[in-house]
Amino acid sequence: MKRAAVLGAGSWGTTFAKVLADAGCDVALHARRPELVQAISDDGENRDYLPGIRLPAAVRATGDAADALDGADVVVLAVPSQSLRQNLIAWAPLLPADATLLSLMKGIELGTTKRMSEVICEVTGAGADRVAALSGPNLAREIAEEQPAATVIACTDADRAAALQAACHTRYFRPYTNTDLVGCELGGALKNVVALACGIAEGLGFGDNTRASLITRGLAETARLGLALGAELTTFAGLAGLGDLVATCSSPLSRNRTFGEKLGRGMTVQEVQESTRQTAEGVKSCRSVLDLARAHGVDVPITEAVVRVCHEGESAAQMVREIMSREAKPE
Structure with missing residues (x-):
């Protein structure tokens, strides 16, 4: 044993x-x-x-x-x-x-x-x-x-x-x-950040199209950073990538999604933190994920938006407007 x-x-x-x-x-x-x-x-x-x-x-x-x-x-x-x-x-x-x-x-x-x-x-x-x-x-x-x-x-x-x-x-x-330790760890870290964004969208009253769009573009964001750090692309299509991302972005049991939902409904970060004893890892990690991405020249617009809401005082509604007004380009 x-x-x-x-x-x-x-x-x-x-x-x-x-x-x-x-x-x-x-x-x-x-x-x-x-x-x-x-x-x-x-x-x-x-x-x-x-x-x-x-x-x-x-x-x-x-x-x-x-x-x-x-x-x-x-x-x-x-x-x-x-x-x-x-x-x-x-x-x-x-x-x-x-x-x-x-x-x-x-x-x-x-x-x-x-x-x-x-x-x-x-x-x-x-x-x-x-x-x-x-x-x-x-x-x-x-x-x-x-x-x-x-x-x-x-x-x-x-x-x-x-x-x-x-x-x-x-x-x-x-x-x-x-x-692929690198890919599995990055998938786990970035899904928390994307789940915050999905929760914010939920709190603002948006539906399944919005969530599906954030999940898909969040997966693209994760894969870009992973490839820059030497991860294997197939990892992000598996349980540690897409699987974890879907569960964390969709379930009311998800700490990060729930945290984001409260932000979307108008609570401040401090107010949400005081309302729970559970740790929503993405709130702090979004800053380090952004630093890591910038160090490797990787574009991570969803992560940037979450950082602005969680740490720079931007409103949830403004975050969505800025994401949607980004320059149109091929997928």
Whole structure:
């Protein structure tokens, strides 16, 4: 039986701990807050993030990172992307030397424009072949309810990806493997930004044509940046590209889409942030995605528009007008 440590007890970290346990792993779920650890231990349920979902007996909650990481074959990182570096600095000395490091995070680091796998390698000193990322249409609540879903595990080491695939394959969760780590991570990061735009359009009262247009042009934006960074084009037609994009842009369970919808209805960024305990990664990552695109000379008009609304005070209505008034050109 594999031993797994999941660092981060939010909705997705907790859900993936359940998936690993259902696949036969012994799982330590690390949470920062002692009261959350106690509640999960007492109730077998993370009522803060996944109320009503019973966790398997193989999931053990702990507030001690050293305890969680002791003997772990797989270390799953499930913290907000912008806090990864700070957390990893504390955790790095505790990581088992040969453990696989799996990122559930979908973001680009502010300031450095590094993907999450790059941050992991830089802070821990792990080789790129030890680091993997999981990405796909993975809305946590649906998976926790054991609704059928698929995902992609990306790693430059195909054998390590296959081992992770076996460690989380259940009757309701079907993982595929891919060696295009760059493409899978970019798909996961940019879909959050596009979902914000789709949510804004929803909040403004626009319908399916608008959403479909944003999804399609958002996919083109993602592919342009991915190709500039060496990703494989076919990745963006798969689960980590189009699949994740469609789910995140369409579902009311999507944090980023919901955040954007509230912006479209007239709330400020601060007001939306104060109304939820969940992290909408695209709000911060849109700036780093834009910096990354500009550094490589890639045109990303949807990302630019989201940055203007989230960080420069532009109104949602003005964002739509500016996107629609862009110069006409061939697709």
